[in-house]
Amino acid sequence: MLRKLLSRWTGPKERVRMKLIVGLGNPGKQYEKTRHNIGFEVIDELANQLSIPLNQSKFKGLFGIGFHNSEKVVLLKPLTYMNLSGESIRAIMDYYQIDVDDFVVIYDDLDLPVGKIRLRQKGSAGGHNGIKSTVAHLGTQEFNRIRIGIDRPKNGMKVPDYVLGRFHEDELALTEEAVQKSAEACKTWLEKPFLQVMNEFNQ
Numbered sequence: 001m002l003r004k005l006l007s008r009w010t011g012p013k014e015r016v017r018m019k020l021i022v023g024l025g026n027p028g029k030q031y032e033k034t035r036h037n038i039g040f041e042v043i044d045e046l047a048n049q050l051s052i053p054l055n056q057s058k059f060k061g062l063f064g065i066g067f068h069n070s071e072k073v074v075l076l077k078p079l080t081y082m083n084l085s086g087e088s089i090r091a092i093m094d095y096y097q098i099d100v101d102d103f104v105v106i107y108d109d110l111d112l113p114v115g116k117i118r119l120r121q122k123g124s125a126g127g128h129n130g131i132k133s134t135v136a137h138l139g140t141q142e143f144n145r146i147r148i149g150i151d152r153p154k155n156g157m158k159v160p161d162y163v164l165g166r167f168h169e170d171e172l173a174l175t176e177e178a179v180q181k182s183a184e185a186c187k188t189w190l191e192k193p194f195l196q197v198m199n200e201f202n203q
Contacts, residue, residue: 112149
């Protein structure tokens with residue numbers, strides 16, 4: 001009875017708005033620094049820049065929660081392996097009641113040159129299994145994304161072997177620049193609408 005009276009007096013608890021930044025990749029030492037894991041690299045960079053340790057393991061992922069200015073932010077690396085990334089994303093979004101508009105995902109893209117980044121607000125998976133899983137679990141293709149170019153394999157190399165391989169030495173400076181630029185775009189998104197960030201970083 002007292003609990004009911006207190007509930008009426010205090011009113012419903014207001015939901016705290018949070019923004020979720022997800023980088024896609026595969027867990028395990030053998031996949032570190034591979035082309036397919038560049039999304040993980042951006043999350044690691046953001047964790048460092050924003051002083052948000054990735055110290056929580058739940059929702060089939062590794063994540064951390066902190067603030068950037070007054071914006072509450074969650075950084076997530078799904079640990080499901082790429083093909084099941086959407087399971088982790090959906091679980092954490094449901095738990096913290098994060099809207100699709102407050103979510104951005106970062107991943108590698110075969111159709112962009114190495115080091116090029118492209119921001120979009122919607123689109124198909126384009127053959128990327130991590131995005132296929134995300135679309136399937138969210139039930140929509142309309143979510144913010146940052147694509148980082150890794151180019152396509154040459155000399156008849158198979159795509160799975162290529163994406164699980166590491167960047168060539170002459171590509172490292174370009175990929176580091178792309179990681180930094182992607183992290184900067186995410187931080188800008190914490191302060192501005194994604195459309196504005198997209199127009200700025202797609203120049």
